[in-house]
Amino acid sequence: MTWSIRWKVMLGTLVAVVCGLLIAGVMTIQALERQRLAQLGEVLEAKTKLVEYGFQPLFGKEHSSLLPAQLQETARDLGTRAVARVTLIATDGAILADSAVQGAELAVIEDHKARPEIDQAFSTGQGRDIRSSHTTGERTMYRAVLMKTAQETSPLVLRVGIPMVMLDHELSEVRQHLFLALGVAFLITLSLSVWLAHSITKPLSDIASAARQLGSGNQALHIRTTAQDEVGLLASTLNHMVDQLHAKIDELSEDRTQLLAVLTSMVEGVMVLDYRGHVLQVNPALERMFGISRIDARGRPCTELFRHQRLNELVAFILQSPAHHQDEIVLPLTGRCLQIEASPAGGKGENEACVVLVFHDITELRRLEKIRTDFVANVSHELRTPLTSIKGYVEALLDGAKDDPVASKNFLDIILKQSDRLDLIIEDLLELSKIESGRVSLKEEPLELQALVERTLSMVKPMADKKRHHLVTAIMPLLPPVAGDEDRLAQVLSNLLDNAIKYTPAGGTITVSAAWASSSRISERPATAIDLSVADTGIGIPEQDRPRVFERFYRVDKARSRELGGTGLGLAIVKHIVEGHGGHVWVEANHPQGSRFVVRLPLGDKALSSASTTEAGKICRLTS
């Protein structure tokens, strides 16, 4: 059983006070009794002397002449006067006279020799005792003295007894008063101890209840007490502690918020593991990378969560030998390439960070690296082909062909053609590099597509005529002007027309069209762009090659392209110029034969508003 402080204080005070009062009471009674007995003893001694004196005249005579009746009478007389019991005892213990009994009864009184005071008197001359009388039944104080008589040989003992009724009565009264006082003191002590216990424990229980509320999250709580004592000191210390605790909690939660903000805004995925390899924390970037949810991930073993052998091996390795490690993995589902930086965090407990893994998505980096290496390889290859050819023919000329006028003309023609090709490749490469690096600033001037198409067609017409191609234009009337760089867009159109002429067998049809962009391709919203397209009836592009023809040096048929004088860079230049205008370009099959390249150019707000004011514009929109 546990006792509350209130009960401990109350009962402790009560017990201490009651014990003190009882001890003081008992000691007081004992001291009083001792004092009263001493006084009574003195009175008894005086009375004994007086009674002895009263008997002296009788004992001056011969012993034999003493009559028992006379002795009895004197004893009764002296007893009455002294207000005491007077007894004369012979040497053999027989009672000679006793003031407390009638003369006739003396004979039946038992022998008194064995009484302590009588025995003491016979042996030492005087004796004393306090006890209840056998004869009177009262508690009595006895004093016995050996009396000197004329007959020295048979002394007598005079015993005087004073009943202690008065003293006993007095003492019992004192006891009663004392017990009454004790009772009153007990009641006062009880109320005082209750008050004391309450005044001590009330502030303490207030503090305890405040501490409980604090524990259950009531942070605004402040312990209020008017006490100036130790309890007040305790309360103010607690309040100070609470303030410090709040400050610490605020600081921690601020740190936590900042940490969360950093983790949340990070592009890199972060995962924290404990010493067993169980997930403690993952950030949103990691959730996105692996398609997992933080709630599911927390507490689960990393091996079970990801099931990626390389990653699991890395985790197992760093858990065994805590040091910085780096690795790269490829996710099987998405094909994303992740670089992992694993660092030990030092935690050894269940919820302590032991390993921190940071995942960088380097897919784009790797792609660009691949493009760069492919590009270098492609450029070298593209340059080497004409160079090898030039070198071969120059060697042949040096070896003697120069002496044959027909062969040397032939060889020199080929060398010239290959040099032109080299020149073309380098020109295209420089052009592409200029556009890619952003060194070419595209103008934004309003362009009438009709004029642009006509200008470009006139440039390629001689080439088309050579192959007896039929050139057709289908420009929708009243199209708004597009904002763009005229020369660059002419270059786009020229590259597309050049390809169409090249890859269409003689006698084909090449159609250049311009119309409102078909909104259904992107959304159901009204068209906000214009599609400029070049369609031919040529060899076409297989579906799987269509997305790749815009890559540098990508050709569907390498031999044919080279034979036709292609550099493999024309469409890459087209793509960059179109994207520089905020548009995009794609290729699709032209029915029933050939390819159709579409350049979608967005219209600025100005062009759109001017278009919407014209009736034709409205009709075009409705029909597109």
Ligand code: ADP
């Ligand atoms: P090239 O200089 O080789 O023509 P391009 O970048 O202009 O290089 O074109 C890339 C490849 O796309 C060409 O090699 C060719 O295989 C294919 N291609 C381009 N235009 C057409 C077209 N109109 N018809 C068929 N194939 C085409």
